[in-house]
Amino acid sequence: MSTERDxxxxxxxxxxxxxxxxxxxxxxxALAQIHSTPQRHGFWPARRSLPMNGLLxxxxxxxxxxxxxxxxxxxxxxxxxxxxGGKPSQTSATTEPSAASATSRPTPLPSPSGPRTLHRSAPExxxxxxxxxxxxxxxxxxxxxxxxWTGLEHGVGNALLVKTKGAxxxxxxxxTVLLGIYAVDGVYxxxxxDDAPAEPRAATxxxxxxxxxxxxxxxxxxVTDTTLGGLPAKVFELNNxxxxxxxxxxxxxxxxxxxxxxxxxxxxxxxxxDHQRIWVLDVGGTTILVNAxxxxxxxxxxxxxxxxxxxxxxxx
Amino acid sequence: xxxxxxxxxxxxDEEAFASLAVAVADRLHAVxxxxxxxxxxxDDATQQALVSIWRDLAQLRDPARFDAWSYRLVVRACYAExxxxxxxxxxxxxxxxxxxxxxxxxxxxxxxxxxxxGFRHLSIDHRAVVVLHYYLDLPPDEIARTLxxxxxxxxxxxxxxxxxxxxxxDADARPAPREAAG
Numbered sequence: 001m002s003t004e005r006d007x008x009x010x011x012x013x014x015x016x017x018x019x020x021x022x023x024x025x026x027x028x029x030a031l032a033q034i035h036s037t038p039q040r041h042g043f044w045p046a047r048r049s050l051p052m053n054g055l056l057x058x059x060x061x062x063x064x065x066x067x068x069x070x071x072x073x074x075x076x077x078x079x080x081x082x083x084x085g086g087k088p089s090q091t092s093a094t095t096e097p098s099a100a101s102a103t104s105r106p107t108p109l110p111s112p113s114g115p116r117t118l119h120r121s122a123p124e125x126x127x128x129x130x131x132x133x134x135x136x137x138x139x140x141x142x143x144x145x146x147x148x149w150t151g152l153e154h155g156v157g158n159a160l161l162v163k164t165k166g167a168x169x170x171x172x173x174x175x176t177v178l179l180g181i182y183a184v185d186g187v188y189x190x191x192x193x194d195d196a197p198a199e200p201r202a203a204t205x206x207x208x209x210x211x212x213x214x215x216x217x218x219x220x221x222x223v224t225d226t227t228l229g230g231l232p233a234k235v236f237e238l239n240n241x242x243x244x245x246x247x248x249x250x251x252x253x254x255x256x257x258x259x260x261x262x263x264x265x266x267x268x269x270x271x272x273x274d275h276q277r278i279w280v281l282d283v284g285g286t287t288i289l290v291n292a293x294x295x296x297x298x299x300x301x302x303x304x305x306x307x308x309x310x311x312x313x314x315x316x
Numbered sequence: 317x318x319x320x321x322x323x324x325x326x327x328x329d330e331e332a333f334a335s336l337a338v339a340v341a342d343r344l345h346a347v348x349x350x351x352x353x354x355x356x357x358x359d360d361a362t363q364q365a366l367v368s369i370w371r372d373l374a375q376l377r378d379p380a381r382f383d384a385w386s387y388r389l390v391v392r393a394c395y396a397e398x399x400x401x402x403x404x405x406x407x408x409x410x411x412x413x414x415x416x417x418x419x420x421x422x423x424x425x426x427x428x429x430x431x432x433x434g435f436r437h438l439s440i441d442h443r444a445v446v447v448l449h450y451y452l453d454l455p456p457d458e459i460a461r462t463l464x465x466x467x468x469x470x471x472x473x474x475x476x477x478x479x480x481x482x483x484x485x486d487a488d489a490r491p492a493p494r495e496a497a498g
Binding site for chain 1: 326328330333334337338341342344345346349350355358359362363366367370371372373374375392395396427428431446447450451464478481482485
């Protein structure tokens with residue numbers, strides 16, 4: 001009979017045998033692949049490493065709400081000098097998120113040479129006004145942004161806007177709201193455990209709605225018919241009951257969106273402190289998902305601003 | 317790992333990432349190979365892990381955690397490869413031996429086969445903690461942070477994995493009716 005010490009020693013010795021060098025072709029292939037693989041930018045706060053009391057847990061979890069991220073936003077500066085929200089406040093001009101290290105500035109649209117986009121930039125505080133998202137899918141989405149909202153990245157597949165109270169840096173407050181718009185192309189059946197969306201991929205509005213509302217670990221409100229930007233849409237509330245600890249990824253993935261490369265981006269949630277209102281609609285053959293995400297500490301006026309932005313969405 | 321190199325790669329510097337990749341690829345591949353027990357699957361998992369590292373590097377908030385984070389991604393890639401392959405765990409039937417089990421006896425082909433068979437019976441979850449603990453010498457709390465699971469889960473997996481391996485070794489160490497080689 002072997003002892004525990006024997007087995008450990010045997011296993012160590014056995015594991016020390018074998019290949020310790022990666023074939024050159026593997027390294028070369030990976031390095032070749034990164035040329036066409038965009039980096040995802042992250043804004044989730046660092047995972048906690050110490051036990052937290054209840055209040056702190058709520059605060060940190062709320063902070064996580066801001067973070068799901070993504071791929072960018074095509075920016076139009078204010079359509080008028082004052083814009084719907086008035087001139088940018090002094091606060092807006094001086095309290096850019098600490099994560100922002102933007103090297104690009106929003107480019108006015110339209111311009112004589114046609115639309116240009118702020119592409120895959122660092123997050124940046126937006127001046128209030130009208131903006132266009134024209135990288136997400138073949139069509140265009142216009143929206144009106146109030147003061148103190150930050151645009152995350154803009155790219156193929158999604159666009160994200162976030163507001164932190166007082167435009168404080170990401171990850172430092174829990175009082176945030178997050179608005180994401182996605183060209184959704186798959187839904188995770190078990191967001192905690194699955195490493196890929198369910199097959200066959202949910203593609204149509206009904207398929208996406210059905211998959212999201214029946215995902216493992218979620219409580220979905222009734223699905224109702226509505227209109228968004230003048231188009232028929234489905235809307236429902238989604239509350240996760242999943243504890244991200246122990247999930248395959250943290251935050252865990254809920255749906256995928258094509259990002260124009262071999263890889264895909266994911267719509268994410270951090271768990272029970274996330275509350276989502278989700279609209280799904282067909283825009284010219286593309287299934288668009290709009291996710292209004294709030295945390296337990298989100299301010300009611302911020303939530304209302306987010307819903308007002310959704311109400312003002314226009315699809316072309 | 318050089319944190320400055322990590323930060324440069326986070327900002328999209330492909331040369332910096334190439335240096336990072338060269339520095340970590342051997343170790344990632346070694347981990348993948350030991351978990352998957354298949355060189356081709358390990359190649360694929362390593363490649364996928366490197367691409368994932370590049371893609372998600374900006375989401376790493378603490379560059380000092382790069383090594384642990386990279387292990388997490390390679391373990392995740394191993395999960396994906398294991399699921400993708402229908403043949404990653406072939407039925408391995410070997411002739412048992414009558415030898416008693418001791419560390420110094422590992423040199424025998426029979427012991428390696430016994431371990432190989434026992435290890436292949438483990439899930440990827442269990443293999444991962446065994447490799448991280450006994451190959452990389454990571455303590456359970458570090459493994460828990462690396463894999464994003466509670467430390468109790470790590471200890472449980474280690475316990476069950478080692479019990480399984482010990483059972484495999486002991487079973488084959490006992491005189492028993494010989495199996496037919498498959």
